[in-house]
Amino acid sequence: MYRNILFTTLSVLLISVSSSAQSSTQPPRPLFHQMGFLSWNPGFPMNNDFTSETSYRGGSFGFRKMMKSGKISLGADVSWNSFDEYAPRQTYTTKNDGAVTTDFIKYMYTLPMAVTAHYHFGSGAGVINPYAGIGIGATWARQQLYYNTYLSEDDEWGFLVRPEVGAIINFKPYSPWGILVAARYHYATNEQTDFKISSLEFVDVQVGITWNW
Secondary structure (H helix, E strand, O other), rough: HHHHHHHHHHHHHHHHHHHHHHHHHHOHHHHHHOEEEEEOOOEEOOOOHHHHHHOOEEEEEEEEEEEEOEEEEEEEEEEEEEEEEEEEEEEEEEOOEEEEEEEEEEEEEEEEEEEEEEEOOOOOOOOEEEEEEEEEEEEEEEEEEEOOOOEEEEEEEEEEEEEEEEEEEEEEOOOOEEEEEEEEEEOOOOOOOOOOOOEEHHHEEEEEEEEOO
């Protein structure tokens, strides 16, 4: 009887150890299968004669789908930033060969839209999961210049290229919720001669939440 009990106990232990060993050799689940995100995006203009002040009015939302490799995701996102700046009194030349001497309040609104590809270095088992990626698409931008009681404005489209690096921080392994932190460099070919804009360049920082399923 005791021999049977001992044999049964040892058998159960061996099966448990064997199952544990097999599960430990299995690759971890991917970081996500599908993921959405929503973030706040402060923006910092670069190489821009129209506005140079930091924008704290910006955000983005997007979607990513993991490919079969478990490392590469494809997706799309939409962002926006609103830049503004006060300019001291100066002379501004209008389109009709006129001129106005006054101070200015400058506004610029940007709406980048991109398809994206990312390489994710982590898996669902990790807490901090870095990634690198690129977005390609288009940017719509509108510039507005307020002076005295007048308004000059224009808008245009440009081609967008946007490399980025970041990380998804899970609250715990395999958590459906996480925190997104990233830095992205926007380069768009928008041109506007009256406002001395030959391209749009700025860096934004993403801080937001992710959810996956």
